[in-house]
Amino acid sequence: MLVDGVTVRYDSVLALQEVTLALRPGRVCGLVGTNGSGKSTLFKTIMGLVRPTSGRVTIGGSPPAAARRRAQVAYVPQSEAVDWNFPIGVREVVMTGRYGHQGFLRRPRPADHVAVDAALDRVGMTDFAERQIGQLSGGQRKRVFVARAIAQGAPLLLLDEPFAGVDATTERALTAVIRDLAAAGHAVLVATHDLAGLPQLCDEAVLLQRRVLVHGSPAEVLRPENLALAFGAPPTPSTVVPAEGDAL
Numbered sequence: 030m031l032v033d034g035v036t037v038r039y040d041s042v043l044a045l046q047e048v049t050l051a052l053r054p055g056r057v058c059g060l061v062g063t064n065g066s067g068k069s070t071l072f073k074t075i076m077g078l079v080r081p082t083s084g085r086v087t088i089g090g091s092p093p094a095a096a097r098r099r100a101q102v103a104y105v106p107q108s109e110a111v112d113w114n115f116p117i118g119v120r121e122v123v124m125t126g127r128y129g130h131q132g133f134l135r136r137p138r139p140a141d142h143v144a145v146d147a148a149l150d151r152v153g154m155t156d157f158a159e160r161q162i163g164q165l166s167g168g169q170r171k172r173v174f175v176a177r178a179i180a181q182g183a184p185l186l187l188l189d190e191p192f193a194g195v196d197a198t199t200e201r202a203l204t205a206v207i208r209d210l211a212a213a214g215h216a217v218l219v220a221t222h223d224l225a226g227l228p229q230l231c232d233e234a235v236l237l238q239r240r241v242l243v244h245g246s247p248a249e250v251l252r253p254e255n256l257a258l259a260f261g262a263p264p265t266p267s268t269v270v271p272a273e274g275d276a277l
């Protein structure tokens with residue numbers, strides 16, 4: 030996946046400026062920045078939901094819309110972007126990740142059910158498969174949407190703040206799932222505000238502030254002078270260094 034010199038404007042707001050980023054199979058790239066720094070806009074642009082003012086995105090050499098039609102990219106949006114009152118069960122949500130595999134009639138085949146069961150199992154949500162999504166906790170909802178992305182089997186996974194509002198156990202579990210997906214050859218871009226968790230989660234990270242301030246190893250991104258560039262003031266050490274013995 031290549032984001033090549035992408036600039037995005039919403040009327041008078043310059044949300045992204047000349048952003049260039051390549052994601053490679055088998056690697057997790059963290060996306061870090063303040064509120065409003067353009068992270069969600071970058072995801073939406075990669076998905077083809079927002080059109081760049083200039084520059085372009087290619088996924089496997091194709092434009093985003095074509096990549097989406099071929100189920101080449103899976104997107105887990107921020108929770109606020111989902112209508113939780115929509116009457117749909119957990120299993121059905123995960124099955125929507127299989128649409129790209131089901132042809133025009135969208136009739137699930139045995140392989141689709143196998144993929145959905147495996148994905149639910151992978152995120153520890155098998156026991157909740159028949160629940161309505163509106164009856165789940167915030168952390169359980171995150172797991173369901175990650176399961177949908179897993180079931181889709183897309184080479185490129187985009188996760189917008191999967192750890193927002195989840196407890197430490199769920200964050201560890203989701204981190205392990207994301208690492209496994211990379212080990213299986215997926216390219217993963219994950220937005221997170223959890224700086225302390227970056228070294229466990231990512232192979233590389235990007236500091237975004239409308240443009241790419243730094244792109245490097247987690248350790249490089251976490252250098253105080255780099256964080257000061259993005260966040261304005263040096264963060265306290267506890268936000269940078271994982272606590273000793275914290276086996277995330």
Ligand SMILES: Nc1ncnc2c1ncn2[C@@H]1O[C@H](COP(=O)(O)OP(=O)(O)OP(=O)(O)O)[C@@H](O)[C@H]1O
Nearest residue numbers: 039042043044062063064065066067068069070071
């Ligand atoms: N549809 C829109 N119309 C106008 N401006 C928008 C729109 N969506 C986002 N913006 C603006 O673009 C900028 C980037 O927003 P974006 O949602 O991409 O940031 P973010 O890094 O995802 O923030 P957060 O961490 O709060 O989710 C912000 O200034 C925001 O107000």
